[in-house]
Amino acid sequence: MLREVMAAAQVAAGDRVVDGTFGRGGYARGILAQQPDCRYLGLDRDPVAVHYGQNLSEQLAGLEVHHAAFSDMETLIRQLELDSVDVVVLDLGVSSPQIDQADRGFSFGKDGPLDMRMDTSRGLSAADVVNAMAEEDLANVIFKYGEERRSRAVARAIIEARAQAPIETTGRLAEIVRSVVWRAKDGIDPATRTFQGLRIHVNDELGELERGLEAAEAILAPGGRLIVVTFHSLEDRIVKAFLKARASKPASKGRLMPWEEDAEEDKAQTFMLLNKKPLEAQKDECRANPRARSAKLRAATRTDVAAGGAASDPEPEHTGANL
Ligand SMILES: C[S@@+](CC[C@H](N)C(=O)[O-])C[C@H]1O[C@@H](n2cnc3c(N)ncnc32)[C@H](O)[C@@H]1O
Missing domain, CATH: 3.40.50.150 (Vaccinia Virus protein VP39)
Structure with missing residues (x-):
């Protein structure tokens, strides 16, 4: 653009x-x-x-x-x-470059450490999140930020998998998601939405x-x-x-009269x-x-109107990872 x-x-x-x-x-x-x-x-x-x-x-x-x-x-x-x-x-x-470098952990197409942080100097990685977050919270993140309709099934599969061994790589997470979300007719990888949801949460993007x-x-x-x-x-x-x-x-x-000013x-x-x-x-x-x-x-x-005078935002506040 x-x-x-x-x-x-x-x-x-x-x-x-x-x-x-x-x-x-x-x-x-x-x-x-x-x-x-x-x-x-x-x-x-x-x-x-x-x-x-x-x-x-x-x-x-x-x-x-x-x-x-x-x-x-x-x-x-x-x-x-x-x-x-x-x-x-x-x-x-x-x-x-962030997506293409497997070691940044954004890509489900290339195996790498499950990181997903834009700022690698601070905050929780995606591995920290998937290995520690409660099942319901995980499902909410995947649903809200990934718009994944099978978010509950994905969260359950993550909980079961991490009980076997911590989830450390993008490849393993993608396989876990693919075991419960089927490939749609549009050919989009079933892991796409879960990865998007986790990335948005990890970086508190909204x-x-x-x-x-x-x-x-x-x-x-x-x-x-x-x-x-x-x-x-x-x-x-x-x-x-x-x-x-x-x-x-x-x-x-x-309605105001013509001589009245609406401050x-x-x-x-x-x-x-x-x-x-x-x-x-x-x-x-x-x-x-x-x-x-x-x-x-x-x-x-x-405009030249001072900031702070604006009407409040009708959208709910987002509270993602506190980075
Ligand atoms: C889509 S790329 C921008 C590409 C850029 N316009 C160019 O022409 O090369 C987004 C970049 O913004 C950075 N970024 C995303 N969210 C950010 C934030 N909240 N604060 C600072 N940088 C951010 C990412 O790390 C990434 O490098």
């Missing part, structure tokens, strides 16, 4: 850009090639991505890369003694997203752009609800939507990168 991200970001000379999901710097390269005269702050919670980015920053003027979760972007910006930034971009989920959106609201200057690319409906629902709450006017308390009217409007419907990747990108087929981009412009 680089084209669409660049069009929405409208980076101008002197702008400060926060890329909360630096990855391998695809967006950084594209944006800095178009506008070399900006300060590009890349954040990633994955130490490998940060190491890669810090090397890249030696060749790419304007780029600096920090090890941080994007939910901590406000703290980082204050530490850097910046008042505000002009663009915040989030490209959610895991990167191709909680991170909720806190990250609020942090972006706090640091964006008036006129600043927020751009979020999501890859599944759980993420998109959160972004949509956040922007709906921030970009819509609160319900009117009654509440503009209070919640910390953002204006750039696109009412989410943008999707174009056909050529989907052909080159099948993952782009499920990408959705939502973008909004920050």
Whole structure:
């Protein structure tokens, strides 16, 4: 979605850009090639991505890369003694290198240690979770974040398997799931949804997203752009609800006379939507990168209303792993 991200970001000379999901710097390269005269702050919670980015920053003027979760972007910006930034971009989920490297433990296609942490320097791994979590909680994680209808059967199979020996590898977990979930007609591996659910839980991805959106609201200057690319409906629902709450006017308390001012009217409007419907990747990108087929981009412009005045988020709060 680089084209669409660049069009929405409208980076101008002197702008400060926060890329909360630096990855391998695809967006950084594209944006800095178009506008070399900006300060590009890349954040990633994955130490490998940060190491890669810090090397890249030696060749790419304007780029600096920090090890941080994007939910901590406000703290980082204050530490850097910046008042505000002009663009915040989030490209959610895991990167191709994370999936491709078996030792990161994200992939059911390649056997490796059952880790799944983006930030390998802290927190519980997927192995810690599947070997310790109570059966009902496991079923809930797999159902809620993986949308696996056979979540109870999967949780039961995990409990039985771990009683034999701790589950340490992605291959063993995938086999356990495949023993109770059959391959659907669409050919998707039966382990897909369970792996997604555990990954979202291990990295507290939905909680991170909720806190990250609020942090972006706090640091964006008036006129600043927020751009979020999501890859599944759980993420998109959160972004949509956040922007709906921030970009819509609160319900009117009654008709006002023309000379009366409704102080509440503009209070919640910390953002204006750039696109009412989410943008999707174009056909050529989907052909080159099948993952782009499920990408959705939502973008909004920050108004000059102070953060904190917004109506509350109608979605329930997510409390995943406390990383
Ligand atoms: C889909 S990739 C981003 C790819 C990037 N746009 C590029 O062009 O290379 C997502 C990256 O964001 C990182 N990430 C995911 N959630 C994060 C979070 N809450 N805080 C910081 N980094 C995060 C992952 O570690 C991964 O490297």
